[in-house]
Amino acid sequence: MPDIVVGYLGIVLLLVSILLGAPIMIALTAVAFAGLVALTGLTPAISILGTIYFSVVNGYHFSVIPMFLLMGFFALRAGIGNDLFDASTKWLGRLPGGLALATMGAASAFGAASGSSVGSATLFTKLALPEMVRRGYERGFAAATIAIAGTLAVLIPPSALMVVYGILTNGSIGRLLIAGIIPGIVFSVLLGLTIVAVAITNPKKAPPSEKRYSWKERIYSLRMVGPLVLVIITMLGGLYGGVFTPTEAGAVGALVTFAMAAIRQRGFAGVEIGKTLLETVTLTAMIFAIIIGGLLFARFLALSGVSGAIRSILVGDMNMWVVVALVTIIYLVFGMLMDAPSLLAISLPITHPVMTGLGFDPLWFGVYVIILAEIGAVTPPVGINCFVVKGAAGKLVTLEEVFKGLVPFMTACLLMLLLMLLYPEMALVLPRTM
Numbered sequence: 001m002p003d004i005v006v007g008y009l010g011i012v013l014l015l016v017s018i019l020l021g022a023p024i025m026i027a028l029t030a031v032a033f034a035g036l037v038a039l040t041g042l043t044p045a046i047s048i049l050g051t052i053y054f055s056v057v058n059g060y061h062f063s064v065i066p067m068f069l070l071m072g073f074f075a076l077r078a079g080i081g082n083d084l085f086d087a088s089t090k091w092l093g094r095l096p097g098g099l100a101l102a103t104m105g106a107a108s109a110f111g112a113a114s115g116s117s118v119g120s121a122t123l124f125t126k127l128a129l130p131e132m133v134r135r136g137y138e139r140g141f142a143a144a145t146i147a148i149a150g151t152l153a154v155l156i157p158p159s160a161l162m163v164v165y166g167i168l169t170n171g172s173i174g175r176l177l178i179a180g181i182i183p184g185i186v187f188s189v190l191l192g193l194t195i196v197a198v199a200i201t202n203p204k205k206a207p208p209s210e211k212r213y214s215w216k217e218r219i220y221s222l223r224m225v226g227p228l229v230l231v232i233i234t235m236l237g238g239l240y241g242g243v244f245t246p247t248e249a250g251a252v253g254a255l256v257t258f259a260m261a262a263i264r265q266r267g268f269a270g271v272e273i274g275k276t277l278l279e280t281v282t283l284t285a286m287i288f289a290i291i292i293g294g295l296l297f298a299r300f301l302a303l304s305g306v307s308g309a310i311r312s313i314l315v316g317d318m319n320m321w322v323v324v325a326l327v328t329i330i331y332l333v334f335g336m337l338m339d340a341p342s343l344l345a346i347s348l349p350i351t352h353p354v355m356t357g358l359g360f361d362p363l364w365f366g367v368y369v370i371i372l373a374e375i376g377a378v379t380p381p382v383g384i385n386c387f388v389v390k391g392a393a394g395k396l397v398t399l400e401e402v403f404k405g406l407v408p409f410m411t412a413c414l415l416m417l418l419l420m421l422l423y424p425e426m427a428l429v430l431p432r433t434m
Contacts (some may be wrong), residue, residue: 001426007304010035012114014297014346024342025286028293032300039303042218044174048095053239056064056167056288064173066284067250068160073121073276076255077262080228081110087221090213097199097206100136100145101192104129107146108188109229117374118151118339120386121146125392138205139397141198144378148191148384151374153375153411154340155367156184157236160251163246164287164341167368168294168348173362174239175431179363181236182426185370186419190412191290225261231256240434287341294345300348310350315357323358326373327351328417335376336383360424367427368420375413378406 010031017027036045056062075081095101103124114139124146132142133195155163157177166173173252245250261271284338301307314323330351334343349373355365377385380403390399420426 001038003303004309005306006035007306008285010297010300010304011306018338018346021352023326024338024346025293026291028290028297028345030291032227032296035300035304036296039293039300047361048299049296052292052299054151055261056295061168061173062288062291064246064250064272065160066280067247067254068158068163069091069283070276070280071158071253072160073253074147074261074271075110075228075277076119076123076259076270078224078261079277080224080260081106081120081127083221083224084109084228085124085127087218087225088228090221091326093209093211093213093253094206095196099128099132099137099197100142100195100199100206100208103132103142104145104152104191107149108152108156109152117153117377117385120242120390121388122148122392124235126381127388129389129393129396133396134210136204136207138405140401140403140405141205142405143389143393143397143402144409145195147378147383147389147402148372148406148409148413151371152184152191155180155187155370155375156240157181158232159369159370160287161340161344161373162366164291165176165348165370168298168344169352169362169366171366174429175363175434177246177432178236178240178434179427180370181430183367183420186372186426187266187412187416189408190416194412197366217309224264227256227260229396240430242434254383254404261414283424290341290345291344294348297346298349308355309358314354320358322357323354324421327355331369331372332376332379335373336379336381339384340370340373340377343376344369358427363431364420364424364427368417369418371420375417382405 014027014031018024033045033049036048039045040048081141084106085102089099092098092102092105092316095257106121107128110123111117125143129142129146132145133139157180159177159180162180163173165171166176195206199208231253235253238244238252239246239249258271262268267272267386298307330347331343332362334347338346351369352362352365356362377383381402383406386399386402386406390397390402
């Protein structure tokens with residue numbers, strides 16, 4: 001059987017395995033290894049597998065993932081989600097749709113610190129949704145605000161998903177993190193303007209808050225939030241200026257959030273160091289398994305000739321904007337069905353060489369793909385974040401209400417994608433000055 005046929009059969013087998021419910025990390029590794037055995041024989045396949053496993057576990061730059069995750073778990077132990085919501089409410093509550101703006105800002109900031117849009121959505125559904133409903137917000141709009149905040153959580157640095165993209169494409173992790181800053185700010189503004197527009201045109205969905213807070217209360221609310229914001233700015237400034245590596249930046253963030261958690265819990269016992277480390281190791285192992293499977297699958301596609309064949313067809317015979325449209329649709333559709341790290345591991349071996357072959361900058365493509373993956377996570381009818389919010393909310397909101405509430409935000413998402421295509425310098429201007 002020709003090598004390229006083996007490659008195409010591998011892709012079909014992988015998709016079938018996922019549709020049948022197989023764990024993606026297992027499906028990726030099993031299909032790729034079986035394909036390598038068919039192409040090279042058992043001994044070379046085992047050698048390739050061992051080399052990739054060793055390079056991932058032994059690579060210094062891979063340690064940035066557990067550092068970012070550890071920072072997120074310590075932030076959770078420190079109760080920073082509550083502090084962010086409290087501070088945001090006191091500073092933004094009087095604006096049109098102020099409580100929704102506060103919720104989105106706090107959820108995205110916590111998601112950036114924790115690296116998990118799903119975790120952020122779960123926490124703030126419990127924390128903010130009952131309060132918004134109590135103050136008269138439409139249930140669906142309030143829930144949609146929390147769901148859409150996840151798209152910002154993995155775009156605004158520090159972002160664990162940026163690290164995954166950098167590892168899978170052998171890109172500069174530091175430059176990728178910096179590339180997400182301006183798009184993250186622009187996307188935040190677009191979503192914020194959407195909330196304000198809804199609140200002004202339909203006050204019943206987001207009634208104004210009558211409660212006022214003194215400047216003393218506002219400033220005091222920053223007592224725990226301020227240090228977190230400061231450490232994130234320090235991390236990004238250090239990366240931008242070349243003072244330290246992404247791994248060192250993650251270690252600094254983990255140390256500061258650990259200190260904040262110890263202060264908040266009045267001692268080390270409340271931080272639950274053993275449990276925190278176990279959670280970090282467990283999630284790191286899961287992400288590493290996905291990355292290893294993705295790298296192995298990429299090697300299989302390269303050896304079979306599939307990557308080169310697809311690249312030749314799309315780069316040589318199709319209009320570049322048609323290819324961009326196809327890639328956009330693929331990520332939006334599959335983003336509904338699986339988590340973002342798994343989606344990147346499966347797709348990047350094919351889409352990354354195609355897009356770079358068309359002349360697109362890999363840094364820009366990284367930011368664009370991450371936005372696509374997260375928009376897919378809130379796109380009806382399957383969006384994962386919507387199901388997470390519904391599950392955490394219980395009977396407080398229905399899934400149909402969540403999807404209906406997302407409609408105005410979808411316009412902002414499409415506008416963000418259009419701006420990324422029209423003005424790619426958004427993602428490139430800062431990395432070029434590093």
